[in-house]
Amino acid sequence: MNTITSDTVKEWLEEVKDPEIPVLSLIDLGVITQIEIERDVVKIEMTPTFVGCPAMDFMKAEVIESIEKRGRKAEVEINFRDSWSSDKISEKGKIALKKFGLAPPPDSAKVFADLEILENAKCPRCDGTDTELRNPFGPTLCRSIHYCNSCQEAFEQFKPV
Amino acid sequence: MSDALKELIYKIADDQFILGHRNSEWTGFGPMLEEDIAFSSMAQDKIGHSFALYTMLRELGEQDPDTVAFTRNANQFHNCIFVELPNGEYDFSLVRHFLFDTAEALRFEMLLNSSYEPLALLAKKIRGELRYHTIHANTFLKKLGSGTEESISRLQKSLDYSLPYAMGMFEPSPYESELISEGIFGGEEKLREQWTKKLRK
Incomplete structure (x- = not known):
């Protein structure tokens, strides 16, 4: 072998x-x-x-x-x-997530220092940041639900932890 | 040390296991879809946390997690009465979730320094997940606590009803002094103090 x-x-x-x-x-x-x-x-x-x-x-x-x-x-x-931790997702993985329509998780340390980042996730479709956190819980444990005011559509984010 | 450690892990695991099941009763019945999802997700987290702790107990010589979870008699459970109470109306479930998860987040914060390494490692992991539980509880408590006359009075009523039960979360273990002196856990009394301080904020 x-x-x-x-x-x-x-x-x-x-x-x-x-x-x-x-x-x-x-x-x-x-x-x-x-x-x-x-x-x-x-x-x-x-x-x-x-x-x-x-x-x-x-x-x-x-x-x-x-x-x-x-x-x-x-x-x-x-x-x-x-x-x-969500920081373990590779760069390649983050690109794949975005393509799949899921917002990749931002740097987890930054998020918990400033919860605003959680409130304004970047929309994976239009890259807009005029978004709202609708629910810190989503269809699976690792996703949260957001709404993009620019494209007026809901999207999910891979949660930073 | 082993008996003291087991007693502590059973207590934490059973609280989560029972409350996880209570949370899951909201699946399909939440007052709105988002809350249905939130309580269902928190249920899944809690059952998952209890599973990890029951697995730890198996390594300390206890039975298989499923056997421990589903075949014990009522008097063999170590949970507090607070987590057993029926869900009632949404306001009570929300207040219980707020009081319990505030304590739970602090408990795992303390366990980060546990001398029992598997518990410290798990605490590090669970702490991150619990942040979402406390964010959720705080958001909704603030919203409804500054909402209408009805929402405020309902929350107040549930809070008055819950507080005496909530004290049961901090019932000291028969091995309390051993847990503290061995550095396994900082103790229920210290936890209750931190919790009271947090609630005042």
Whole structure:
């Protein structure tokens, strides 16, 4: 068997997407916190975006499948050692979110220093900032609902945490 | 130390588990769609937080999370009565959500410094999520607290009814002094003081 590195595994995992946002890979989402290779076993640590994320088991199963179909054994552990924050989403991931119609999360430290940023999310369609926060909770735990006064449409933002 | 730690984790987890279920009763019945979504999302967060804590308990030798959550008898739960109370009208649910989540945010703030590392790590994570709960509670309390005569008097009535129950959130553990001296948790008394100070603001 060829030797593999954690970069090889990262490439494999590009195919595993967030089931609720199918344009975003788990790598870009930032939930894969560690990859280690021991002989033919790939050891992976993952962490949930939100503690109550119902997609966690599903994502874990897909990660295992992606590794096993390449003839390696997979061990996946879910923990909070390196806990997720929206700042873990890659630049590539943020661009994909915007294209998907979801406003990418702004820098989380800035948001909680100044809640105005939460009130004026940038509309992913017209880039306008004349927007209103309608609900800090949305269709999934990681999204909030906003309204853009410029294009007069509702939109969602990936919540900064 | 293990008994003291377990008692503390059970208490926090059970409060969240029961209130999570109460919140979920608003699914499909919220006074408006946004509030329906908000209470449902907070329910999901709370159940998720309790699951993470029950998982921690399993690592301390307790049973599987589902068994712990769904097969205990009533007298084996460690939650306060406040979270059990029926939802009643929306005003009561909102006031309870405000009082509970203000305390909860402070509790996890204190647990950031816990000497039990898994709890400190989880607190760091949960703290960020709870910010949305407190933002929600504060926004609606302000809106309705400066709304009409009816909204103000309803909130006041619910507050008067809730406050004595809310004190139950800070019932000291039988192992309180051990929890404090071992640096696991700063203690209920300290939490209640911080909570009272926060409410006065």
